[in-house]
Amino acid sequence: MLKDTQHSKPTAEIVVPQTLKLKLPPGGFKLEKGGVLPEIEVTFERCGAITAANDNVVFVCHALTGDAHVAGVRPGETQPSGWWEGMVGPGKGIDTQRYQVVCANILGGCKGTTGPSSINPETGKPYGSAFPKITVGDIVEVHRLCLQQIGITRLAAVIGGSFGGMQVLEWLIRYPDEIDKGIVVASAASLNSQALAFDIVGRHAIVADPNWNAGDYYDRESLPSMGLSSARKLAHITYLSQQLMKAKFGRDKRPEWLAADSEFRDAIDRNFGTFFQVESYLQHQGEKFIQRFDANSYLHITLAMDEYDIEESYGSLEAAFEKVDARVLIVSLSGDWLFTPDQSEEIVTALLRQKKRVSYCHLEITAGHDAFLTHVEELKRVMRAFLPPEDAPECGVIRQWQLRHYQKVVDLVPPGSRVLDLGCGNGSLLNILHQHQNCTGNGVEIDLHQVINAIGLGCDILLEDIDDGLSMIPDDSFDIVVLSETLQTIKRPRELLHQILRVAPEAVISFPNFACLEVRRELLLKGRMPKGKQLPFEWYNTPNIHLFTLKDFLELCRKDNIRILDLICQGRGFAERALLALGWKNLGASKVIVRIGRDD
Numbered sequence: 001m002l003k004d005t006q007h008s009k010p011t012a013e014i015v016v017p018q019t020l021k022l023k024l025p026p027g028g029f030k031l032e033k034g035g036v037l038p039e040i041e042v043t044f045e046r047c048g049a050i051t052a053a054n055d056n057v058v059f060v061c062h063a064l065t066g067d068a069h070v071a072g073v074r075p076g077e078t079q080p081s082g083w084w085e086g087m088v089g090p091g092k093g094i095d096t097q098r099y100q101v102v103c104a105n106i107l108g109g110c111k112g113t114t115g116p117s118s119i120n121p122e123t124g125k126p127y128g129s130a131f132p133k134i135t136v137g138d139i140v141e142v143h144r145l146c147l148q149q150i151g152i153t154r155l156a157a158v159i160g161g162s163f164g165g166m167q168v169l170e171w172l173i174r175y176p177d178e179i180d181k182g183i184v185v186a187s188a189a190s191l192n193s194q195a196l197a198f199d200i201v202g203r204h205a206i207v208a209d210p211n212w213n214a215g216d217y218y219d220r221e222s223l224p225s226m227g228l229s230s231a232r233k234l235a236h237i238t239y240l241s242q243q244l245m246k247a248k249f250g251r252d253k254r255p256e257w258l259a260a261d262s263e264f265r266d267a268i269d270r271n272f273g274t275f276f277q278v279e280s281y282l283q284h285q286g287e288k289f290i291q292r293f294d295a296n297s298y299l300h301i302t303l304a305m306d307e308y309d310i311e312e313s314y315g316s317l318e319a320a321f322e323k324v325d326a327r328v329l330i331v332s333l334s335g336d337w338l339f340t341p342d343q344s345e346e347i348v349t350a351l352l353r354q355k356k357r358v359s360y361c362h363l364e365i366t367a368g369h370d371a372f373l374t375h376v377e378e379l380k381r382v383m384r385a386f387l388p389p390e391d392a393p394e395c396g397v398i399r400q401w402q403l404r405h406y407q408k409v410v411d412l413v414p415p416g417s418r419v420l421d422l423g424c425g426n427g428s429l430l431n432i433l434h435q436h437q438n439c440t441g442n443g444v445e446i447d448l449h450q451v452i453n454a455i456g457l458g459c460d461i462l463l464e465d466i467d468d469g470l471s472m473i474p475d476d477s478f479d480i481v482v483l484s485e486t487l488q489t490i491k492r493p494r495e496l497l498h499q500i501l502r503v504a505p506e507a508v509i510s511f512p513n514f515a516c517l518e519v520r521r522e523l524l525l526k527g528r529m530p531k532g533k534q535l536p537f538e539w540y541n542t543p544n545i546h547l548f549t550l551k552d553f554l555e556l557c558r559k560d561n562i563r564i565l566d567l568i569c570q571g572r573g574f575a576e577r578a579l580l581a582l583g584w585k586n587l588g589a590s591k592v593i594v595r596i597g598r599d600d
Helices: 136-149 163-174 193-208 225-239 242-248 255-259 262-270 277-292 295-307 310-314 341-353 377-386 400-411 428-437 448-456 493-503 517-526 550-559 574-581
Strands: 018-021 041-047 057-061 100-104 157-161 181-185 327-333 358-363 418-422 440-445 460-463 480-484 506-512 562-570 591-598
Touching (some): 041 136, 057 136, 057 163, 100 136, 136 295, 163 295, 163 310, 193 225, 193 295, 242 277, 327 341, 327 377, 341 358, 358 377, 400 480, 400 506, 428 440, 448 460, 480 493, 493 506, 493 591, 550 562
Parallel strands (some): 057 157, 157 181, 327 358, 440 460
Antiparallel strands (some): 041 100
């Protein structure tokens, strides 16, 4: 570690790139599209210490034009220069004080792993046009061979964003018994047609460059830089949201426009250029890119990404995920229109349908697709919860008061059930059901802070607004739904009840009864809305937007053919308990717990 002498804390690790020649079977490495590579080298880097059992390795799959340098300081550097410095390192989202992070350049790349610019051992010259077509599956197989050769046969996690997320999905599908956790960030099971279109035009720009020479340009002075630059500019537009581009550039002009003479302006005008700041920015991105990347690699990798389609390969997402055994985290970004949140939700739905362990976080980050690299604070908190920094049991300690608070609800949930807890908060009830009833399942919660706490407990949570419905959750994917003291806060409770009984045959629901003695007494004697332990809010800041009674609820169930399977009424004081003993439930119950079911 490099040390901060003032605070004596680890800051960044020195990482050394390593290149490994793979031990291939006789005849070489056979590619999925029919080609063969006689030799393959893989360049990779490792951050953090590995355990004696080799069981703390996190493999990071880099995005489209990334490389193995995910974090740390390379020899000769004075500052960290990895592409995910904000995420990987001591005390960060992927804590290198607990995990060893391995990242390798992908097959077809140009950063040390065999690709079109590598020497073809059969000719002694760069592959160029002779480099065979590759797939995401080929990329994963090469990385797995590399890991096995350095002694790693099981992964604590596989993580990737964008194109890296596609690689994670392929890892989870192909090798379910070798991975504990998988994190897929801002990715999809296949590209949508708009994303395909941008890639297609980008490749056309490269192959239309006269210097491309069908891929055989390595012995020439002029490279297809213009085409590669245009492809990068086009792609970069898709990485940013409209909001971010407006904030960064708007319609601002470059400063040199003000000072430019007429001759300079005429030269720009003849080439149909402009002085908009956004054009200058894109030009800068294109110039940077051609200094570090190879046009042929770009063609091969984007084609592999475009052709990746899990549904086409396996018939359906559900079929593809049938054997997935890892605990999975899916993350989408609100400003991402390249890999849309809908595509992430499709993955979540398919995993839920197969009853897999999956959490989903839709983060309100409007910067665009690249935000998973540039705006990582919220993402870092989520990933740190999913990959806890300490090697401790995932289930939290249950306090006696928590058990007492939920005991009546717990008693109504059959042991071994698959449970959906709506409005699950910090996951306390899910944790109790798991430890005391051997239940599995998911929570749904809208508060990100609570979601992070629940994920840290080992719960599988969907960051979702219940008021938006349960459309992501398939029919009959759970045995029972729990809605604890939340129904009165929902905008459309009637619709929610029907959604609940769509995703599970039964539900346990608890709610305050606004017809109880205490509420009536406060209204009668003081003429004001009551405030107390059961209703601890003023009328102007209460989350309770539906002030219904036990009778109201029972009448709604009657109208909508919802069966009442169990009814538990709880009174707080002596008077309320006495009224309950006399059978006056609507007057005596301050809290109601009811188990409902479909009227088949």
